[in-house]
Structures are given as C-alpha cells and as structure tokens.
Amino acid sequence: MLIIGAGPAGLVLGNMLRAEGIHCVIVERQSRAHVESRARAGFLAANSVRILAGNGLAAGLLAAGQQHDTCAFRSDRGQFELNYGELGRGEIHTVYPQQDLVRDLIAEFLDRGGEILFETDVASVDARQARITLRDGRQLSGRYVAGCDGRHGVSRQAVPGRRFQRDHGVSWLALLAEAPPSMAAVMYAIHPNGFAGHMARTATITRYYLQVPRGTDPEMWTDDRVWDELHLRMRADEYGELKQGRFIERRVVDMTSDVLDPIQHERLFLAGDAASLISPSAAKGANLALMEVELLAHALARAVNHGDERLLARYSQDCLPRIWRAQEFSHWMINLLHGPSGDGHDAFFARSLQRARLESLQNSRTHQDFFAENYVGI
Ligand code: FAD
Known part of the structure; x- marks a missing residue:
C-alpha cells in the first residue's frame, strides 16, 4: 500500500492499516523535522479524539491536550459566550497542536513496522496501475494508492471528475x-x-x-x-x-474551499485536504481528514484482507455528504465573521x-x- 503525504491524513491511515497487518510505505516530500514542526491545526473534535483513541493513537493528546468547551463573540453590541459543551450533543474540543500529533503518529507508525520515505517528492500518480513516479524518475507501485498529499499535492490531478471551488x-x-x-x-x-x-x-x-x-x-x-x-x-x-x-x-x-467529486479513481483514493479543502474558519480540516481516513482504512482492510472491494467502491459516496455538511457550516461561519466594508x-x-x-x-x-x-x- 502506498500513501502519499505524512500529514494527519496519511499518518492516521498508515497507522490503522499497519494495525491490520497491511504493508505500508508513506512517501513524504519534506524532511521529518519539517513535518514535525509545521504548526497548523489545534482543535480536535470529539469524533477525531474517538478515532485516535480507538486506534491507540491518542496517548500524547490525552496526556497533554487541553479540553475546550467555550467560545465567545465580541462586536459593537457587546460580548456573549457559548458554552458549547452544554449545548447540542454536549461535545467538546481537545486542543493539541497538529505538529505534536504528527510527531506522535510518525513514532507510532515506525513502531508498527511502517516505512516512511522522507524528502521524496512524488511527481505523478497512475491511478490504474497504482503506481507513483518520483521527481527523480524512480517508480513505486502497490495494490492501492492513498493520496493524502494536501491541497497542493499531485494525486488530486490524477482523479478525473468535477472540482467545486469557492473563493470566499x-x-x-x-x-x-x-x-x-x-x-x-x-x-x-x-x-x-x-x-x-x-x-x-x-x-x-x-x-x-x-x-x-x-x-x-x-x-x-x-x-x-x-x-x-x-x-x-x-x-x-x-x-x-x-x-x-x-x-x-x-x-x-x-x-478558499473546494470539493472534488468523486474522490477516487481506479486504485487511487484521496483523503484530507487532497479530497476537499475547507477554510479554517470553523477549524474543520484535520477533523474531516480523520473522518475520511477512518472510512478508507476500514474499506482498504476489507479489500486487502478479505478481497471485498464493496466498501472501497462506495468510499466517495460515503464521504461526500459529510464533507458538504462541514463545508456548509464553514461557509456559514465565514458569513457570520466577516462584514462587508464600505x-x-x-x-x-x-x-x-x-x-x-x-x-x-x-x-x-x-x-x-x-x-x-x-x-x-x-
Ligand atoms: P497536510 O497536513 O497538508 O499533509 C500533506 C502532506 O503531503 C504534507 O506533509 C506535504 O509535504 C506532503 N506532500 C505534498 N505534496 C507531495 C508530493 N508531491 N510528494 C510527497 N509528499 C507530498 N484544521 C482543524 O481541524 N482544526 C484547526 O484548528 C485547524 N486550524 C488551521 C489553521 C491554519 C492556519 C491552517 C492553514 C489550517 C488549519 N486547519 C485546521 C486545517 C488542517 O491543518 C488541515 O486540514 C490538515 O493539515 C490536513 O491534513 P492532510 O494530512 O490532509 O494534509
């Protein structure tokens, strides 16, 4: 199994597949030091914590993460707080810096016998052959390829389909x-x-x-x-x-936001920002990535270990409604937070x-x- 990208999506997927005994190689353009210090997300939703904890990937965040349940709004009309931990489904965030999570996930993946090729740049993906070509001309192939290479990665270019984009x-x-x-x-x-x-x-x-x-x-x-x-x-x-x-x-x-439809082609499956980019207004990107890789890991394990590709076939169909729901809320937040000038x-x-x-x-x-x-x- 080849995974492009050692961000949260690729690393959680790799760890889940290793737990199923599936041989996995992650190919990452940057150095280990670079990805372990790249600060981005921090707010992990309850579902993300459940996925990480349920797969033995949460020791660091459970030890050092901060629980967060309140947000506040200030405007010319005053200030009010919402204790969202007591509203809706009563769920809260765990705040844990993305670079710390990435560091934990790399260590665990290597412990589980996974292989990461750092400073190895993928130039293109052949979805039909499940083969990737590196910038230096070498080729690697597997049974499937997971494109977890973020918004500027190459794997989304190998998925024909529609790309719905919004510049806010x-x-x-x-x-x-x-x-x-x-x-x-x-x-x-x-x-x-x-x-x-x-x-x-x-x-x-x-x-x-x-x-x-x-x-x-x-x-x-x-x-x-x-x-x-x-x-x-x-x-x-x-x-x-x-x-x-x-x-x-x-x-x-x-x-900006975009959604690819479908997020799979032949033997290539996209997850995380590669599949759908969401503006950080509602802190959803890493959380969406984990939701997708949980479904993908399960589908790949069924396919590799039991020869059953039915879940893989419906991967896009299972993910896209949830991706659109998150996009809708993120769009609503953008309208809430940004007034017009003039x-x-x-x-x-x-x-x-x-x-x-x-x-x-x-x-x-x-x-x-x-x-x-x-x-x-x-
Ligand atoms: P990435 O983390 O982008 O990882 C992709 C990896 O692929 C990278 O390591 C990259 O080097 C590698 N790669 C790319 N191209 C190639 C190639 N050709 N060959 C080999 N490797 C390649 N989300 C939240 O849920 N909560 C938040 O609070 C939050 N805050 C954010 C704040 C900011 C300022 C930003 C910018 C984003 C924030 N996000 C947040 C979004 C979140 O960081 C992303 O959604 C998340 O990083 C996506 O993970 P990923 O694994 O899909 O992609």
Missing part, C-alpha cells in the same frame, strides 16, 4: 504568538476593520487571526502593528489587555444580516444547539 474573498493573517492565551474561550471579534480571532494552543503558545486585504505581505505586519490591531479589534480597552509575546509564525491564508446600501444590508445572525445566535437556544452540533461535530 477574504484572507486571514494567521499568527502564532509566544504568549499564554489571553482568555479561556476561543474569541471571535467582529469589528469595522475586519475580523480578529484568538485560539489557545498550549500554555505558552496562542494562535491569533486578523482579517487582511487579499495580497497582503505578512512581513508588512510588524509585531507592534499586529498587537495594536488585535487590541483594537478585540476591544481590549473594554474587555482587558491581551497577553503579548513574540510572533513565531505569520502567514496569509486565503479563505457604507453603501449593499454594505448596510449585508452588515444588518450579519448582526441579525449574531443576535439570533446570542438569544435563540435552538440556534445555539445547531451551532454547537456543527461546530464540534463532523
């Missing part, structure tokens, strides 16, 4: 501060200057987001400028100062809709249950 037209400056969280809750601040977000990562690292114009050069945002703008948009004068520190990461993320008639209309959405979320228990179920659920 907004961008975030994604920041990691060497500073403790400033508050217990995830904070979503809505401000005329644009959205600002606060999310805990560890006791000493906090993720912040600032909405910025498309095409912004992240280096134009010095530490002082970022803190000034975060204080302004988070209304720190009213609600309290943020705990400051040095920024150790600043990058611009354009809010003072024209259309901007006023859109801003009023945004306010109405926020008020409904603040005051309607039914709306809050819907939010909680979708915010944590997959």
